[in-house]
Amino acid sequence: MNLPSELLAERQRFLTRRWFFRDCGVGLGGMALASLLRNQTHAAATTAPTDDGTRNSLMPRHPHHEARAKSVIYLFMAGAPSQLELFDHKPSLHKYDGQPVPKDVLKGQTYAFIKPDSAIHAPEFTFHQHGSCGAWLSEALPHLAGVVDDIALVKGMTTDAFNHAPGQIFMNTGSQQFGRPSMGAWVTYGLGSESQDLPGFVVMNSGGGLSGGSGNFGAGFLPSVYQGVPFRKGSDPVLYLSNPPGISNTLQRKTLDAIKELNEQRLGRMGDPEIATRISSFEMAYRMQFSTPDLVDISREPAHVLEMYGAKPGESSFANNCLLARRLVERGVRFVQLFHEAWDHHSDVKGGVKTQAGLTDKAAAALIRDLKQRGLLDSTLVVWGGEFGRTPQVEVSAESGSKLGRDHHPQAFTYWLAGGGTRPGLSLGETDEFGFNVIKDRVHVHDLHATILHLLGFDHTRLTFRSQGRDYRLTDVHGEVVDKLLT
Secondary structure (H helix, E strand, O other): OOOOHHHHHHHHHHOOOHHHHHHOOOOHHHHHHHHHHHHHHHOOOOOOOOOOOOOHHHOOOOOOOOOOOOEEEEEEOOOOOOHHHHOOOOOHHHHOOOOEOOHHHHOOOOOOOOOOOOEEOOOOOOEEEEOOOOEEEEOOOHHHHOOHHHEEEEEEEEOOOOOHHHHHHHHHHOOOOOOOOOHHHHHHHHHOOOOOOOOOEEEEEOOOOOOOHHHHHOOOOOOHHHOOEEOOOOOOOOOOOOOOOOOOHHHHHHHHHHHHHHHHHHHHHHOOHHHHHHHHHHHHHHHHHHHHHHHHOHHHOOHHHHHHHOOOOOOOOHHHHHHHHHHHHHOOOOEEEEEOOOOOOOEOHHHHHHHHHHHHHHHHHHHHHHHHHOOOHHHEEEEEEOOOEEOOEOEEEOOOOEEEEOOEEOOOEEEEEEOOOEOOOOEEOEEOOOOOOEEEOOEEHHHHHHHHHHHOOOOOOOOOEEEOOEEEOOOOOOOOOOHHHEO
């Protein structure tokens, strides 16, 4: 197809690597020096081939300003936990239990499954103050209560989405449209990875299937080298680590070298960055054969560490994934995301929250303790939360079988963050007496993303990628850094 000269030039810009060096603001000299130093540092410690230029996309890079955090562990509680059963203490709801929310509070609000005038449902758990900070937490979170002085509670979160798939995509990509890069992809695009032998962005799931699917950890229009790499459930999270019978390491290396040479020839002719991704993927898979068996073998952890997490070697659980997350950031992985899709409690919110808190509370608190004991919490940002919150009103439906549940609520919910330059012991944000709307220190999804990128050393307005003729960023044209969250 004949294209105008200006479109041909634009296409060529994306089919070469020059866009990477220009748009990321990283000089060729700096990249060459980083590559040289890195190869010198690791030359004696790895059996992988030396860097050939195709792995530069994941080489460590400098952010815009001094970073507080070097890595992120994102504990995504998919399905939307009820903040009213966990974090947002609303004793006044007991006074209004069974009554409708006043119409001046509703202001035309619509819901996914209930009518706006549905009755208020009092919280199902008691709350107590904990730690030196005096933060209120539900009795469903006894372990988090023990580390509450190390976390920052953000009680004024809001989002634009009120259904699961767009809500999850929005929380993870900054857009309700499928096909945008996830936060983990943006972070590895901007910072690269400090790990030679593991992916820069690793994903694990301990619950059911995600409503937003793989788009929650995809690369969108970024080169696919930045997408999240899923580790499977169970005792064998990475398949095919061992060579098949009759294939030695030497033969496999020769085979990969031959494939690599063919791919490089094609890359030289086409300039397609996806070919570079393919080369990088083959090489990463080869290196993971040597690095991953030790990584996933949590039986080597001391007994007291396994007990602290509630982790059991050979099982699939959120606890095991939390322990693996710590082991991954120790090895230089930039972004680890744990999905736990089990919080969608349209019925029996009390029983659902009790069950899921029982599966996640101990391990999440242990992760904070473990990182802190190892001197990693200052450089690791831990983020906990779902796609939206839950209504103060009850959900009851004979047709669906729902009873004593809560519907989707985008106006107010809670996140917590720990480490990485966040202010420990902080409770930020306040909702009205019904827990319905944020009345103080509102934090939108775009603001949370801007703050996370700031802690990683980025001006979120400058971390951009040009696609389809315009510059995109994680926060779109929105987002303000929440200074109150920072130390």
